[in-house]
Amino acid sequence: MNTKTLWYILKRIALALLTVWVVITVTFFVMRAVPGGPFLGEKAISEAAQAALEAKYGLDKPLMEQYITYLKDIVTAFDFGPSLKLRGRQVMDIIMDGMKVSAKLGLIAACIALVVGVVLGAVAALRRNKAIDKIIMVFTTACISMPSFIMGTLLLLVFALQLAIVPANGETAKGLILPIITLSLSPMANITRLTRSSMLDVLGQDYIRTARAKGVSQMNIIFGHALKNSLIPVITYFGPMLAYIVTGSLVVEQIFAVPGIGRYFVSSITGRDYPLIMGTTIVLATLIVIMNLVSDIMYKVVDPRINLE
């Protein structure tokens, strides 16, 4: 690793930290900008009770002081304060509870998307313009053109309600099959297309022709030379894939009643549970930023020829 790469990585980490800070700041001030504060719109409460509530949650202090306390709590203790609606629970505990389910869901979906996507992409590239290539391309185009919530509800309708193969409720292990498929289809389609186009690019390179001329077997060419190099652009997709899975899980968990972080997030929006909205936004955003950072750095390290500036 040369100094230039190192410099790039440092710069990238600085940008990521800055982004996380921007996310925290934006979420904080946007939430505080809501007129009336978080307790408005609930059952009519007396002025004294409201003042007591505000004092309890520290909302009576000056804005800058609240901001600094909030920032300090997050950085030093990952503490997002208590939830307003789920009384007596800390936001961080709720997030951790939801994460256990969501992380499982997201990771499996990502793995499926990666494996199936790469295989389909490679097959499509190797059978270019044949029937199988066309079928794969039509299928992936359809997957990309469908919003995740529509895909989810259609799958629910067909497989859980009409055919009744799997349960519609995502609380059991078997019930997680449909949410996982829903979440993995769109990233899988994107990975297929990425792999296909980069594989086609690699297959046209001189070193593949050299390998062929030397008499290397087709299998060896595909697995030893072509596939490895054509996977490099797929790395760049890791960040967007995680972003998609995170946002997709918000609606998918809603549709299939999966007790994950997405469902808490959606119910916190409708219930105006501001600390929970802020906490989940910040945690999920940080995850996405970290994933983008990792995939950018990996991309640079794997292929030093690439100039990302």
Next chain:
Amino acid sequence: MKKNPFSLHVNLDDFAPASEAEKAYMVQMRPSTTFFKDGMKRLLKNKIATISMIVIILVTLAAIILPVFWPYSYDTMLGVRPGRPVDSSYNNLAPFEFGETELERMAEGEEIFPHVFGTDSAGRDYFIRVVYGTRISLSVGFFASIIVLIIGMTVGSVAGYFGGKVDLIIMRIVDIIYSLPDMLMVILLASVLKQSGLNAAIEGTVLEKLGGNIISLFIIFALLYWVSMSRQIRGQILSLKEQEYVLAARATGAKGSWVITKHLLPNCISVVIISTCLQIPSAIFTESYLSFLGLGVNAPMPSLGSLASDALNGITTYPHRLVIPAVVISLIVLSLNLFGDGLRDAFDPKLKN
């Protein structure tokens, strides 16, 4: 004419007038094409792109024209009659079914326009709601892309043309916005703007019907989504501004704004059109996603996303209410994507991979 090979005299034969045959050879066989005509020719050769274009035009026309002469409106509850109890026989009609009073009138020989897709749980004609939803989704996509286009183009061209410190500062801001998780920020802003004074501010205007959520969607697009457009424009301008004609324009004393608007932007036009066209489906996606989460258009105004999300309640009994908006939204997004790809191949063949 004989000529000494070592003579420096010019060959007079080269200066003889052209014969008729030579003149005919120089005549243009067809008129020269313009950039636009050439691109259109290539676009029309692409069957998939042409079909998508036709689909988009048909859907758009249907969304504009159909509500004009359709006998039902998107917010009329057919069972509600002034002075009489609500006629619940109009709720949840299956496609081509009629309500009780309608059946009576038909028995008397009256012609009644059918409810092509039936009615929803409040007795509203579902077909016209889908048409209105399409209209809302399309216009949200269109206007959001225009906003993105204007901001992205301005910022990108300023950064690209002036370079130096201006470019550095703008691009750092772009970097940060670019790495923000857009969907999360959209949800956050939408949920907050919903509570803010926006609804009061737009009261009494045309915007009121759309609702504060759609306005906040536009605000969000204006705040977050211009970055990729501005990056593309900047890159284009950076390479274009090294061209000789820009140097010539500057040498004759043209100002920065003149050079940008008269020389640089017209030459970016293909990039601009293509990315605007691909921006529309992404805006439609965002809108339907927010509508699904309950952060979209105000009821009773429908959008394709809110129709799908409403249909979830009766999904087992009335699956067609989910399938119809789902098909429409997928059709629109698919054809816009394919059309955008076709446009790119036709107008900017360099980008084709």
